[in-house]
Amino acid sequence: MNESSTTEQKEIETPFKKGLKIGIPVAIGYIPIAIAFGLLAKSAQISDIVTLMMSLIIFAGASQFIGINLIMAGVAYWEIVFTTFLLNVRHFLMTASLSQRLPKTHRKNACHPCIWSDR
Numbered sequence: 001m002n003e004s005s006t007t008e009q010k011e012i013e014t015p016f017k018k019g020l021k022i023g024i025p026v027a028i029g030y031i032p033i034a035i036a037f038g039l040l041a042k043s044a045q046i047s048d049i050v051t052l053m054m055s056l057i058i059f060a061g062a063s064q065f066i067g068i069n070l071i072m073a074g075v076a077y078w079e080i081v082f083t084t085f086l087l088n089v090r091h092f093l094m095t096a097s098l099s100q101r102l103p104k105t106h107r108k109n110a111c112h113p114c115i116w117s118d119r
Contacts, residue, residue, distance in 0.1 A: 033061050040065065044072045060088055 041051040063084040070080045
């Protein structure tokens with residue numbers, strides 16, 4: 001009886017655990033990008049807290065890199081925000097194009113951020 005309950009517990013996989021397993025390759029792929037971003041931020045003498053906040057708040061790798069470069073250039077913050085917006089407009093265009101190629105049953109998922117993120 002004890003053995004069968006253990007077997008049943010192993011067979012039950014929650015959606016969270018399944019998502020973790022599926023996400024491992026993506027997480028491994030982010031490691032080199034994260035290291036490169038950290039090195040760039042350190043070389044630009046950006047404080048650790050600003051670097052950490054950029055990593056937590058900005059969900060677009062290209063925007064993080066362009067943000068650091070614009071900070072180093074001494075650009076105003078509103079210009080950084082505007083440049084980041086222009087850089088990420090491409091995701092809306094790609095999503096609009098992709099949604100036309102998906103079956104109608106999958107179109108509602110085309111706007112999911114994980115599909116059009118550049119991370």
